[in-house]
Amino acid sequence: MSAELVVTSGITATLELSTPILFGGLGGVISERSGVLNIALEGMLLIGAFGYFAGAGATGSVVGGLALAVVLAVLSALILAWLAVHAGANQVIAGMAVNLLASGLTDFLYQAIYGYSGTPPVPGIGQLNVPLLDRIPVLGPSLFEQSPLTYLALLAVPGVGFWLFRTRAGLHVLAAGERPEAADAAGLSVYRIRYLAVAASGVACGLGGAFVLTQVDNFSSDMTAGVGYIALAAVIFGNWRPRGVLVASLLFGAFEALQSILQALGLSVPYDLFLAVPYLVTIVAVSGFVGRVRAPQADGVPYIRT
Amino acid sequence: MQELQLIHIDKFFPPNTHACADVSLTVRAGEVVALLGENGAGKTTLMRIASGVTRPDGGSIVKDGERVVLGSPRDAIRRGIGMVHQHFMLIPRLSVAENVVLGFEEGGAVLDRRAMARRVEAFAAEVGLAVAGDRRVEDLAVGEQQRVEIVRALYRGVEVLILDEPTAVLTPAETEGLFRVVREMAAGGKSVVFISHKLHEVSEVADRVLILRNGRLVAERPPSAPLGELAALMVGEPVEAPSPSRRPASSEPVLSLGGARSRGEPGLRDVSLSVLSGEIVGIAGVDGNGQVALEEALVGTRSLEGGTFTLAGERLERASPAAIRRRGLVRIPSERHHDGMVAQASVWENLVLFDLAELGFARHGLLDVRAARRRAEQLVKNYDIRCGSIDQKLAELSGGNQQKVIVARELGAGPRVVVAAQPTRGLDVGATASVHKALIELRERGGAVLLISADLDEICQLADRVYVLYEGRVSQPVAPDDREQIGRLMAGVAA
Numbered sequence: 001m002s003a004e005l006v007v008t009s010g011i012t013a014t015l016e017l018s019t020p021i022l023f024g025g026l027g028g029v030i031s032e033r034s035g036v037l038n039i040a041l042e043g044m045l046l047i048g049a050f051g052y053f054a055g056a057g058a059t060g061s062v063v064g065g066l067a068l069a070v071v072l073a074v075l076s077a078l079i080l081a082w083l084a085v086h087a088g089a090n091q092v093i094a095g096m097a098v099n100l101l102a103s104g105l106t107d108f109l110y111q112a113i114y115g116y117s118g119t120p121p122v123p124g125i126g127q128l129n130v131p132l133l134d135r136i137p138v139l140g141p142s143l144f145e146q147s148p149l150t151y152l153a154l155l156a157v158p159g160v161g162f163w164l165f166r167t168r169a170g171l172h173v174l175a176a177g178e179r180p181e182a183a184d185a186a187g188l189s190v191y192r193i194r195y196l197a198v199a200a201s202g203v204a205c206g207l208g209g210a211f212v213l214t215q216v217d218n219f220s221s222d223m224t225a226g227v228g229y230i231a232l233a234a235v236i237f238g239n240w241r242p243r244g245v246l247v248a249s250l251l252f253g254a255f256e257a258l259q260s261i262l263q264a265l266g267l268s269v270p271y272d273l274f275l276a277v278p279y280l281v282t283i284v285a286v287s288g289f290v291g292r293v294r295a296p297q298a299d300g301v302p303y304i305r306t
Numbered sequence: 307m308q309e310l311q312l313i314h315i316d317k318f319f320p321p322n323t324h325a326c327a328d329v330s331l332t333v334r335a336g337e338v339v340a341l342l343g344e345n346g347a348g349k350t351t352l353m354r355i356a357s358g359v360t361r362p363d364g365g366s367i368v369k370d371g372e373r374v375v376l377g378s379p380r381d382a383i384r385r386g387i388g389m390v391h392q393h394f395m396l397i398p399r400l401s402v403a404e405n406v407v408l409g410f411e412e413g414g415a416v417l418d419r420r421a422m423a424r425r426v427e428a429f430a431a432e433v434g435l436a437v438a439g440d441r442r443v444e445d446l447a448v449g450e451q452q453r454v455e456i457v458r459a460l461y462r463g464v465e466v467l468i469l470d471e472p473t474a475v476l477t478p479a480e481t482e483g484l485f486r487v488v489r490e491m492a493a494g495g496k497s498v499v500f501i502s503h504k505l506h507e508v509s510e511v512a513d514r515v516l517i518l519r520n521g522r523l524v525a526e527r528p529p530s531a532p533l534g535e536l537a538a539l540m541v542g543e544p545v546e547a548p549s550p551s552r553r554p555a556s557s558e559p560v561l562s563l564g565g566a567r568s569r570g571e572p573g574l575r576d577v578s579l580s581v582l583s584g585e586i587v588g589i590a591g592v593d594g595n596g597q598v599a600l601e602e603a604l605v606g607t608r609s610l611e612g613g614t615f616t617l618a619g620e621r622l623e624r625a626s627p628a629a630i631r632r633r634g635l636v637r638i639p640s641e642r643h644h645d646g647m648v649a650q651a652s653v654w655e656n657l658v659l660f661d662l663a664e665l666g667f668a669r670h671g672l673l674d675v676r677a678a679r680r681r682a683e684q685l686v687k688n689y690d691i692r693c694g695s696i697d698q699k700l701a702e703l704s705g706g707n708q709q710k711v712i713v714a715r716e717l718g719a720g721p722r723v724v725v726a727a728q729p730t731r732g733l734d735v736g737a738t739a740s741v742h743k744a745l746i747e748l749r750e751r752g753g754a755v756l757l758i759s760a761d762l763d764e765i766c767q768l769a770d771r772v773y774v775l776y777e778g779r780v781s782q783p784v785a786p787d788d789r790e791q792i793g794r795l796m797a798g799v800a801a
């Protein structure tokens with residue numbers, strides 16, 4: 001393999017592998033900033049993947065796929081929101097419940113719907129070549145010939161950042177996640193804010209899941225394979241900031257890409273080692289290596305009005 | 307002409323707490339009404355009802371002649387009623403301006419933070435309270451946070467301002483500043499309800515004094531009423547301040563620090579002090595001069611960077627908090643919610659929280675619940691803790707009774723040394739007297755007490771010797787009756 005090809009495919013693979021982590025991570029940031037710990041990213045991504053598969057398969061269109069991915073992921077997010085916000089359940093357990101539900105339900109539906117009839121062809125989403133920029137040697141083909149969803153995820157980083165830290169709605173989300181009783185005393189509806197924030201994380205996971213599916217064009221059992229947990233790690237590593245999540249996603253994506261390139265080059269590095277990287281990096285980050293990460297104060301704490 | 311009337315207000319907390327029983331009162335425009343009462347008398351509950359936080363079980367609220375139903379704090383704010391809570395309702399990670407405008411932001415969906423900070427600063431200056439709009443609330447001292455709370459209430463157009471024990475954490479100068487604001491508000495036609503346990507403050511600032519006892523309004527007095535009379539009305543019987551008999555202590559130090567240094571803002575800087583057995587030593591000083599560092603260094607949760615720490619002849623610089631406690635040093639923490647209790651656990655569990663094994667309530671890791679509960683019942687009686695039952699959650703007790711639970715647990719453990727940090731903050735006169743009595747008794751039995759307090763009266767009344775803490779350093783010991791010298795040292799004026 002030529003050096004140029006190694007760099008090009010390395011960057012391409014990094015962006016591809018980072019995209020679902022980024023979507024999940026942004027969803028996680030929004031939800032946790034409002035005070036709902038979101039362990040359910042994994043399940044919501046999986047449901048998003050299934051949604052795209054079923055939607056695109058049935059309608060034969062990308063839009064149909066994306067729509068169903070987002071709708072189903074938001075529905076699963078609302079289950080989490082109901083458990084965590086309304087019922088005041090333990091949010092770790094509520095999140096795990098959604099994950100288990102997602103895993104079982106997608107499997108079941110896949111079998112029930114396609115078990116006999118076979119799977120329909122699923123329209124892919126293709127890639128978007130940014131005109132002119134894609135002509136740049138090396139960087140062009142790697143950076144500017146990506147899935148539209150990848151660009152969307154990258155654009156969402158400043159978007160979510162602006163929304164969270166520069167707008168009135170964002171301020172309300174931060175208040176609900178830091179000190180819900182104070183937000184309540186200021187006349188904000190903590191319940192409403194948290195419901196909406198969790199639903200927004202559903203939108204992000206729906207898109208992330210759709211991306212995962214378009215990489216392979218067929219659904220398989222538990223196909224997100226832990227990306228949601230890595231996204232959770234990216235939220236922590238990124239200090240609950242969209243830009244931090246971007247850095248973390250790229251870093252985690254790069255290590256995974258490195259692994260596959262090393263394999264292609266014939267070097268044998270234990271695969272498991274790279275799988276463990278996101279978690280190792282997160283442990284380092286959380287133990288205070290990279291500055292001070294600090295969770296929203298009320299992250300994971302149900303709010304019950306007295 | 308605004309006026310707030312509470313009519314036949316009733317609030318019952320199951321199983322058996324009648325927090326407000328048929329309370330009726332009127333707050334007129336331009337007056338400052340003080341609300342007095344023992345810990346647990348129902349002051350906070352009554353005012354939470356008036357500010358829409360808590361729903362009453364019965365009775366009605368009339369604002370400006372119109373009957374209103376307050377379903378939320380926002381409803382109350384819309385009617386011009388705002389409350390500064392006993393425990394602040396600020397969001398530490400947000401800026402001052404964000405906290406002030408939260409829920410009442412002006413302009414479109416996008417915030418202009420700089421304009422917001424300027425607007426809040428300008429408003430604050432107008433009402434005579436200086437705040438820095440873009441500083442984070444978590445970086446502010448308590449006095450400043452208090453100002454932010456008041457600015458916020460005023461910013462929302464509050465006509466009736468309820469202040470729940472606003473001076474408990476303020477320095478004398480800050481308190482003076484607060485009173486100026488209160489008087490100005492009243493002069494401007496607004497009304498203030500002022501809750502405090504410090505009787506002299508009440509007579510200084512109020513136009514009328516209302517007294518609650520066991521959820522009932524029992525008396526109204528002019529502020530000129532003798533303090534002793536007010537205290538007796540609150541408690542229902544005359545209160546006697548314990549008078550310490552100053553007898554010479556032994557000469558061996560139980561507790562000593564030598565050149566101790568620690569981290570912190572400020573940390574300890576070369577602190578040397580000693581406490582003899584049978585002695586109460588006061589640490590005077592304005593809050594924020596290293597009191598927290600001192601407290602934490604002594605209980606072992608903040609490690610010393612240098613110097614010595616000796617307890618009963620044993621060097622303990624490197625000892626764990628558990629080891630220090632086992633050697634007989636207990637603490638009444640200044641951050642009681644954080645360091646002193648498990649709010650969601652029951653009263654009895656909190657009363658036996660530490661030293662389970664030492665007190666014989668746990669054998670082989672198993673809890674002897676019956677014995678522990680008996681012990682708790684006894685402490686509740688001895689320390690006059692007002693609670694429905696020992697199974698109640700500690701969080702449901704009034705602020706003062708929560709503190710009594712901590713004091714009972716710590717002093718009930720039969721300690722050799724007590725580090726008492728702001729032990730009577732927020733306590734009523736009766737409870738304050740009982741804590742003081744307990745500390746004095748410990749001294750009589752030969753125990754040692756290090757009393758860290760921002761309340762100079764308390765220090766001068768109890769201590770045998772006083773050190774003044776200023777910017778992390780302690781002075782030479784001073785006699786407790788030399789108030790002038792203590793005041794100079796507290797202000798950092800070299801003697």
Ligand SMILES: Nc1ncnc2c1ncn2[C@@H]1O[C@H](COP(=O)(O)OP(=O)(O)OP(=O)(O)O)[C@@H](O)[C@H]1O
Pocket residue numbers: 306319320323324325343344345346347348349350351352392692693702703704705706707732734
């Ligand atoms: N949420 C609650 N559940 C049960 N009991 C409660 C609750 N809130 C208050 N109480 C009880 O109501 C009584 C009155 O409490 P309140 O906080 O109004 O007293 P307070 O006069 O403000 O006392 P303090 O001076 O100690 O602040 C207390 O006995 C308290 O234990």
Ligand SMILES: [Mg+2]
Pocket residue numbers: 349350351392470704705
């Ligand atoms: Mg109170």
